[in-house]
Amino acid sequence: MLTALWIVLLGMAIIFAVLGLLLAMMILLNRFMKPKKTD
């Protein structure tokens, strides 16, 4: 069961790490790519 617990912990850590990076990327994109009036 310790194996399963490791998978749970590492799995959630990977998800938050990847999506945390995506969040940072989106914040940067939104900051540097302002919409034009035509958008």
Added chain:
Amino acid sequence: MHIPVSEFLGLLNLNWQIIVMLLIGGLLIYLGTARNVEPVLLIPIGIGILLANIPLSGLVDEGGIFAVLKKAGIDTELFPLLIFIGIGAMIDFGPFLERPYTVLLGAAAQFGIFGTFFLVYALGDGWLHLMNFSLKDAASIGIIGSADGPTSIYVSSVLGSKYAAAIVVAAYSYMALVPIIQPPIMRWLTTKEERRVEMPIEVKAVSQKTKIIFPIATILVVGLVAPKATPLIGFLMFGNLLRECGVVQRLSATAQEELADIVTILLGLTVGGMMVASEFLKSETIIIFVMGIIAFALDTAAGIVFGKIMYLASGRKVNPLIGAAGISAFPMSARVVQKMGLQENPQNHLLMHAVGANTAGQIASVVAGGAMLMLVPLFS
């Protein structure tokens, strides 16, 4: 002259298991046609079950059409990946890009996958040994919590689970049951005051350039950190790029309609064709269906709990209900959130926030699938 009638008359080869499967096939067709429950999937799956379980038809035997389709489309992971191009082309990530914080709700709601995986493994080889569930089976069953049929098919077939058919049917069936599974949990975990929190409808718009760069950047970020998720995220984001780049409308339309429709027909028939009585009617199948509900419930609960954390951290500006949409059942769970928000406060339009969390859940569930594919072989 002796004529072996039982070798060519299907009727003489019927047994109770086959009759049960024929009834299940009929039930799915009924739910799809008469009750309009996920008809696009349940009708092909129902017909597939009927065809596969007719004795002596040869459809599932070596060289039979269902065996060929399974080998070509499921074992190679082709069908789920092609479906993902269509899904990517259908999804507008705008509401998500306008509200980047919703990505965290999508991440939290994936706990259902891992929580269910842990429970299944405890019932199987991990602790109690009550069921024949290996680590790979537990991971494949947990992935029902991705609330995403193609991801469930992909992960269970890559891991080689012997319960792939039951897992896929559970994943698709519960997608249709999201409006029934989620509301009681949402009410149970939130107070009236929390459910009444109003969120702004207007937000800062995102540029078209951002929408074009987003799928490419997502492939790179997800692929480089969780490489096993690359096929799924790659095909999903390819479909989305077709939609957003604005120069290949024909390809985008084809991905959304013809491609998605053709693969859905083939996928539905193949999944139905995998549900032969001897493979499907096992006590494990019942447990898989029960675990599917648990996975959806845990997803919802984890999303709401994280929503409550954001509610407190934001000074009561975030309505915790939108956390329930972090489950990737797109767009059903977003609609459930909108409906419940309006019931509590007629001025409260949570839809776009919930859609943001919902599309975040779509990406997060793919990452969760990739994480499972990465971690399970490592520990097996």
